Amino acid sequence: MTEPLLAERFVLEEVVHEPLPPEKRRFRSRLLGLWAVLVYAWLFAPIVVVVIFSFNDPAGKFNTAWNEFTLDNWADPFQRQDYTEAFLTSLKVAAVACLVATVFGGLMALATSRYEFRGKGLVNIILVLPLTTREIVMGSSLFTLFFARNASLGFTTVVIAHILFCLSFVALTVQARVRGFDWSLEDAAMDLGSSPWRTFRTVTFPLILPGIAAAGLLSFALSIDDYIITSFVAGDGTTTFPMRIFNANKTELPPQINVLASMILLVTVGLMGIGAWRTLKRNAAAS
Amino acid sequence: MASETSLRQGRKAPYALLSPGMLWLILFFLVPMWTLLRIALSEKPNAFLPDYELTWRWANFSDAVDRFQPELVRSFAYAGIATLLCIAIGYPLAYFLAFKAGRWRSLLLGLIMVPFFTSFLIRTIAWQTILGQEGPALGLLRALSLVSVTDAIGLTRDGAFLNTPQAVVGGLTYNFVPFMILPIYVSLEKIDARLMDAAQDLYSTPAAAFRKIVLPLSLPGVFAGTLLTFIPAAGDYINAELLGNVKTGMIGSQIAKLFLKESNYPEAAALSFIFMAIITAGVLIYAKLLGTEELAA
Numbered sequence: 001m002t003e004p005l006l007a008e009r010f011v012l013e014e015v016v017h018e019p020l021p022p023e024k025r026r027f028r029s030r031l032l033g034l035w036a037v038l039v040y041a042w043l044f045a046p047i048v049v050v051v052i053f054s055f056n057d058p059a060g061k062f063n064t065a066w067n068e069f070t071l072d073n074w075a076d077p078f079q080r081q082d083y084t085e086a087f088l089t090s091l092k093v094a095a096v097a098c099l100v101a102t103v104f105g106g107l108m109a110l111a112t113s114r115y116e117f118r119g120k121g122l123v124n125i126i127l128v129l130p131l132t133t134r135e136i137v138m139g140s141s142l143f144t145l146f147f148a149r150n151a152s153l154g155f156t157t158v159v160i161a162h163i164l165f166c167l168s169f170v171a172l173t174v175q176a177r178v179r180g181f182d183w184s185l186e187d188a189a190m191d192l193g194s195s196p197w198r199t200f201r202t203v204t205f206p207l208i209l210p211g212i213a214a215a216g217l218l219s220f221a222l223s224i225d226d227y228i229i230t231s232f233v234a235g236d237g238t239t240t241f242p243m244r245i246f247n248a249n250k251t252e253l254p255p256q257i258n259v260l261a262s263m264i265l266l267v268t269v270g271l272m273g274i275g276a277w278r279t280l281k282r283n284a285a286a287s
Numbered sequence: 288m289a290s291e292t293s294l295r296q297g298r299k300a301p302y303a304l305l306s307p308g309m310l311w312l313i314l315f316f317l318v319p320m321w322t323l324l325r326i327a328l329s330e331k332p333n334a335f336l337p338d339y340e341l342t343w344r345w346a347n348f349s350d351a352v353d354r355f356q357p358e359l360v361r362s363f364a365y366a367g368i369a370t371l372l373c374i375a376i377g378y379p380l381a382y383f384l385a386f387k388a389g390r391w392r393s394l395l396l397g398l399i400m401v402p403f404f405t406s407f408l409i410r411t412i413a414w415q416t417i418l419g420q421e422g423p424a425l426g427l428l429r430a431l432s433l434v435s436v437t438d439a440i441g442l443t444r445d446g447a448f449l450n451t452p453q454a455v456v457g458g459l460t461y462n463f464v465p466f467m468i469l470p471i472y473v474s475l476e477k478i479d480a481r482l483m484d485a486a487q488d489l490y491s492t493p494a495a496a497f498r499k500i501v502l503p504l505s506l507p508g509v510f511a512g513t514l515l516t517f518i519p520a521a522g523d524y525i526n527a528e529l530l531g532n533v534k535t536g537m538i539g540s541q542i543a544k545l546f547l548k549e550s551n552y553p554e555a556a557a558l559s560f561i562f563m564a565i566i567t568a569g570v571l572i573y574a575k576l577l578g579t580e581e582l583a584a
Contacts, residue, residue: 028493032383036395039380042461043402046413050405053416065421104308111304116294123305130316134522134566136539140546140559141319144326147552164315167308183294225406227525231543242408249412249529261409268404276397 047265054258061252077259086244087260093155093240094223097162102216104163105170106208112171113178130168138165139232146233153235161233162226166219173218177211217271224264327556339552347557355541355558362538363565365452366521369459370467373516374509376460377467381508382501384468385475396472399465411458411529418448418530450532458526463519467512474508475501510577518566538562 053063057070078084112123130138142161146153185207189199227242234243245257327347329339352359388395402410418424425448428434437443444451478501486496524539538558545555 025493029387032379032387035379036383036388039376040395040398043399043464045417046410046461047402047405049413049416050409053413064416064419104311107304108308111301114295115301115304117301120301123309126309126312126317130312132518133316134518134539134562136522136524136542137323137559137563138316138319140542140555141323142315143546144322144552144556145315145319148322148326160315164311167311171308221404225408227408228523228539228543232546242406245408245412246525246528253412257409257412261406265405269401272397272401272404276393 050258051262051265054255054262056255056258058253058255061254063253063255063258073255073259077256077263080254080256082239083241083244083254083256083260086239086241089155089238090224090241093158093162094220096159097166097223098216098220100159101163101166101170101219102212105167105215105219106174106212108167108171109174109178109211110204110208113175113181114183127168127171130165131172135165135226135228139229142229143232153233154238157233157235158230158238158240161229162223165226165229166222169222170215170219173215174208174211177214178208181207214275217268217275221268323556323559326552327560329553331553344553347553348561351554351558351561354554355538358536358538358541359561359565361535362521362562363569365456365459365527365535365537366517368456369463369520370513370517372456372460373464373467373512377464377512378471378505378509381468381471381475381505384472385478396469399468403465407462408525408529410462411525414454414458414461415449415529418454420447420449422448424448449530450535452531452535454530455527455535455537458530459520459523462523462526463516466515466519470511470515471505471508474505474511478504506577510573514570514573518570521566522562 053066054073055069055071056063056066057068057072059065059067108123108127111117112120112127139161142157142164145151146157151157185203186199189203190196194202225242226240227246230240231243231246234240239247241260325341326339328341328343328345329347330342330344332338332340384392384395416422425434425443425446428437428443434443434446438446442448442453444453448454482500483496486500491499521537522539524537524543527535527537528540542555542558542562545551545558549555
């Protein structure tokens with residue numbers, strides 16, 4: 001669709017009108033702005049509630065009605081050992097899954113974006129497939145695999161599953177970031193006498209690092225948040241933080257959940273903030 | 288600066304780089320899909336033994352459809368309504384971000400992603416708090432004596448938000464709306480502002496300019512956003528479990544229950560495949576209707 005064509009459509013089809021008076025225009029802008037305020041309030045309402053209720057001293061087992069302000073929950077966030085253990089399990093799973101997925105996915109992205117080779121189309125299709133597969137299907141297929149192989153469910157199977165669903169995200173994120181990168185820079189480095197390893201370390205790696213970091217953060221967030229797939233492959237012995245919360249939801253809701261959730265929020269928002277600040281600084285330096 | 292010629296012809300290196308990741312995808316994605324299909328066509332010859340026998344029992348599929356038709360219909364209906372709500376809520380916001388947000392744009396865009404980085408589960412539980420019997424939403428309605436009004440228009444049921452289909456659809460809308468806003472924003476942002484100036488110069492009303500320029504050019508974003516919200520919403524069951532009642536169960540919770548509680552693996556596997564098939568068929572029909580041009584964009 002080209003621009004003149006669109007403009008022509010106007011002349012041909014549209015009745016000619018006087019332009020809108022400015023005050024009416026401003027009114028429309030205000031209306032949109034008001035809508036944006038409402039949508040943001042709606043988007044953030046649950047998060048605000050989570051943080052506020054982390055300072056609540058609930059009357060019963062459910063931290064759902066405001067009772068009294070307290071700092072006790074923050075003073076002792078690890079008071080409930082079952083939740084703390086589940087939280088630590090989640091952190092461990094996320095750390096291992098994120099590390100392995102970032103390395104494996106990063107290598108795959110390097111291969112698909114840097115080289116021309118036979119079977120590249122197929123590789124790209126296999127990379128996208130897990131993203132289009134629903135969690136429930138991925139969880140049940142892994143469950144049948146482990147069942148058919150008589151594998152006992154636990155920490156290892158959870159990590160295997162988490163690496164799997166992070167892998168494609170990492171590969172595609174890094175791929176998107178290095179698209180358009182001029183690989184002949186590497187040749188230049190080598191022509192100037194740099195060894196392949198040194199070339200990778202000083203030229204290639206710094207260029208793909210932002211993509212790798214973004215992908216790593218994303219996979220950590222995906223891993224620590226997953227309930228559906230994990231519930232299929234965790235078995236009885238391993239409980240992650242989301243599983244613990246989901247299983248307990250009908251019987252209790254201690255305020256420690258809010259404290260731990262607020263901590264995750266602080267860390268991820270902090271990391272996002274650092275990322276944004278670095279980008280701003282780089283852009284400022286570039287211009 | 289990018290050129291196809293800077294890509295290397297690889298002999299061994301690309302395969303070496305790919306091998307660990309590909310091995311993982313083959314072992315834990317492609318092979319399990321195959322096992323899932325085998326189980327879906329199997330039978331349990333002896334109720335007391337854990338073994339399944341591949342008997343090509345296609346009836347597993349029809350049994351599953353017969354038994355879980357309400358859940359299947361409900362999943363797609365809820366996801367469909369939630370997707371429409373996401374468009375209604377997300378489109379004006381994306382428009383605001385693309386054209387009116389000015390220097391606040393990147394900050395506001397980043398803020399959309401913040402809820403995404405807090406736990407899905409905890410956000411949904413927070414809605415339990417907000418919408419609960421003692422929560423602020425009902426408190427506000429009671430203070431304004433509007434409960435009978437919201438009951439009448441179907442927003443609440445018997446003076447309660449929770450444990451209703453409305454709450455489930457609301458939860459789905461909330462959880463997936465960022466996936467609608469961002470693609471629409473991307474397609475709106477690409478629109479050349481000069482087109483709108485041109486429309487204005489030619490005395491078009493803003494409404495006509497929107498209808499003839501902005502809307503058609505943003506359709507690829509709406510298309511992508513619809514896929515990104517509808518598919519995960521149809522597969523989700525956390526919202527249905529936490530905000531709904533026994534009559535709002537979606538297909539995901541049935542699959543999970545069959546696998547993890549009833550240990551009826553063949554029917555559960557068959558149900559997974561039916562769900563996947565409906566989604567795939569739906570996406571293909573949708574792509575056909577909207578044309579491959581939009582899909583490519």
